[in-house]
Amino acid sequence: MMPEAGHYALVLALVLALVQAVVPIIGARRRDPALMNVAASTASAQFMFALISFGALTASHMVSDFSVANVFENSHSLKPMLYKITGVWGNHEGSMMLWVFILALFGALVAVFGGNLPATLRANVLAAQAWIAAAFYLFILTTSNPFLRIANPPVEGRDLNPVLQDIGLALHPPLLYLGYVGFSISFSFAVAALIEGRIDAAWARWVRPWTLVAWIFLTLGIAMGSYWAYYELGWGGWWFWDPVENASLMPWLSGTALLHSALVMEKRNALKIWTILLAILTFSLSLLGTFLVRSGVLTSVHAFATDPARGVFILAILIFFIGGGFALYAWRAGSLKQGGLFAPVSREGALVLNNLLLTTACATVFVGTLYPLALEALAADKISVGAPFFNLTFGPLFVPLLIAVPFGPLLAWKRGDLLGASQRLIAAGLLALAGVALVMAWSWGGPALAPFGVGLAIFVIVGAVSDLVERCGLIRKPALALKRARGLPASTWGTAFAHAGLGLTLLGIVCETTWSDERIATMRAGDQTMVGGYSVRLDGFAQRHGPNYREVTAQFAVARNGAAIGVMEPSKRNFVTRGSATTEAALMTRGFSQLYISLGDLSADGTIAVRLYHKPLVLLIWLGTVVMVFGGGLSLMDRRLRVGAPRPARSAKALQPAE
């Protein structure tokens, strides 16, 4: 009964979405409040049914109801309960259910909290949201239905894949989807604005926080996926420029651009048309990401779906929404009023530069990801575009962006003072130069670019801090600093944290890629090897039994300068019943650096292949993203309305205003 109720709830959600897609638009055109209000109540009801449906599927997984084909194919009665639940979205059908569930959730949030929106805007936004929802309900029901049943249920399910039973992999998709789908809100707002032919202040006030929420989740999702790959796949890499990773990076880049342009729009009423375009672009890239991963067009690490019918359907959705969005844009963008003038050197100007570089960088990733597919389709040549391509394109575009980052917040709105901003960044610049010199001296003859990378990271971090110091007046009036710091808007703190986080991540990336030390050795008990200044001795092996596997564990004693500092125990697990093996790497954290050991094959003569890494400051890569997310959160807390006041040219020096 439960699966059938869930199935019917999904059908009802589709029908309600269809109602929600049509009635409110008519209502908004005819200005009928009752018809417009249908949007809010259907959005809430649609969410309720999506919840019932998703809940029924989850419950079926929890009780191992193998009469549901999806449960039979992707679960097993012996899975731990946690992985029975996370297994719901570990497969194609279930993950699409999660997708629409989150979509419905965001729609309901707009319905509930959108009371302060103009009624027509709210109606149009919810209608646009319902179009997306309807398309995906239809996709699920016709090509990826998770509620298909088996008349004679088998006694046991099929899947108990040990590699997928990992908490990092389990949490990665929901976070990523919260990000992807969150951008649907800004898309719907953009479509609504185009339908109405105007963007008002309420529009800007809404779009930025929603974009920020989506951005926060997407950032977390990407970081978690990267960390999972790092510790689970056993070769210590954290980013592979794999198409699936790129599919999530592209919306992140354009979403970051959107975040900054929405800021200009909110505060200065400028860049309206560009912001609309970015909103459409960002969600289009999210849809593209879904398409790439879900259609099986690239068979890659996330390869679950390889059904052409699905691929074609998602492609149709993709073309409909991207094509429709851009067509609407081309048709209606001219009717939007341009506003807000600014000089090229100003906060707006800096944000435009940020947008320009971010979108261009995004475009290069786009080319690198889709070029092989296009080439294969057109010329039947198979190529792979790997890290070297992206290092040569993405890298050079990001360097000027990073140099510009500290300047942005120091420039005034409307017309800025580049000289003044530079003066305030003198400390950061000097520290960065000192860093470059120091690193150069230390690694003389090493990689030529790395010291500059470190210098750039220091510049970004110290630049973010000096912005704060400046605004608190820590140096000029230390007595008042604390009071002023408390008075600073949360969004100012947010900006500083997010930018500093970016610098931290960069520092981690530069150090890890340049000074990572790798040893691959065959060792036998008693052997010793050096990696990154640590001496590592293989003491011996132990056999252990886990709940459903046997493992060989190797004990390594780690010492530095003769002093023992710990034991590391990487292992190789054999899952007996399935006959599959996994490698469990051992990690030892020293400050922000890590030692990383993973095992290869054990030979008959008692030697074992071992992969040892020393990864200096590697943790900063993820710590940086966490700091970025924290900054985003702070900025989200800031419930102030934002008005960007230009700084009067005359009194700039005398008053030293904070914002």
Added chain:
Amino acid sequence: MTLWFILALMTVAAVFAVLWPLGRAPGAPREGSETAIYKDQLGEIERDLAAGLIGAGEAEAARTEVSRRLLAAADASPVAAAAPQRGLRRAVAVAALIGLPFVSGALYLKLGTPGLPAFPLAERAQAPAATESLDRLVMQVEARLEKNPNDGRGWEVLAPVLMRLGRYPDAIKALRNSIATNGPTATRHADLGEAILMGANGVVTAEAKAEFEHALALDADEIKARYFLGLAAEQDGRTREAAGIWRAMLAKAPDDAPWRPLLQRALARVEGVAAPSEEQIAAAGASDAERGEKVRGMVERLATRLRQDGSDVDGWLRLVRAYMVMGDRDKALASVKDARAALTQDAGRLRQLNEGLKGLGIDG
């Protein structure tokens, strides 16, 4: 019954979600407007100024700009008041009341299977013993072993059952686990070799052969391993060697050994066909080509026999397999056609044939 009740309840809720806003009294709609936001912004500038966050000059500039926007917004804000559309509302209401249940009902009946009850694990565990099948018992044992893979006795018991069920890959795994936990014995290795051989449609693969040799290394008299090594020799075309092995086994075998007839049959097969013997020393030096010729001769003879009497399903399967192994797919497919033609009258044998062919990887 309860299912239909719940579905009806959900439908009512969905219809209500559409009807509710339509029927509500048109009170003052809760709505934000642009002017309200600008007024808020003006207020905020004052607060920031008071808190010392912005300077007086900056506040003035901001105030001017917001006021300008406020005026523009007040001018532009649509004067057109709400225009109730009674006819439209009624149309939507009727559509929701009739169309929504109809569409969702039709769609669900097309996609769903309302008659099928849920079947969670807990209920299954209490299902009556009548449904207990061998499959189910095996499943339970497998489940236990999944949790406790070091239960050597479990693997030992499970393996032969899996063999009988024809689940050769699982049987291979079970036997490997049994060897790993219980230690290697000649019997276990021989069983493993047999499982591999069965999994390969009766061909003694190199892997299977290695297992049999392993078994013989542990116990030179392991019957099964010796028999299959003989079979390996036969399959490789070394019929003389095969006959030698089997004859030696027969000589040693006790008179009441149950496998005597099998050995005799096998021996008759190779000797009858290939006329082996010690005196044919020339055959020892037979080249590969000659050996291949001999094999082809045997296959031809089988084919001729089957053309005369087409009712022997095993014979057909053997013929098809032989052609497949010789790499002559066309002939294999042709003989599949012949076999089907010969067996059209006999549905039972035809089915047997088709199943056998599936095992060979040829689908009907």
Added chain:
Amino acid sequence: MTRKQRRLVLIGSALAVLAVAVALVLNALRDSIVFFTTPTDVVEKSIQPGKRFRLGGLVQPGTLVKGGNLAVKFEITDGKSNVKVAYQGILPDLFREGQGVVSEGVLDAGGVFKADTVLAKHDENYMPKEVADALKKQGHWKDDYAAKPEAAGGAAAATSAQGGKP
């Protein structure tokens, strides 16, 4: 600056950034992409030694040889042609004989493919897409492939293969 000049500055800088990006992409596409090749391609098209490419196919069963100091040799096949591969390092967990694999490296003068990367991805059932396509083209798919080498290795054929229990 007038409105027009400001716009010109904006458009100019946008075009400049775009031009740089296009130049970067074209440059990178010329230098840093790697072609995917099957063993048959290698044999038929005679790829120059020293040119980097990816080679994909199945690991020919029975060809894996482990030498000292983590050196391994094996052959990659697409059922039609084989290419010898030499690699030094730890093979991935899922590297098996008879399974799909993708390796990246260069051919040496003797026609041996010196791989510096060997990929077998983490999903158990994963067959790299390129490999699957290539094998389908050759008419070999994983299932029937497993039986093939036995047939080829068994030299002469078998008449009967009874698997009865003695």
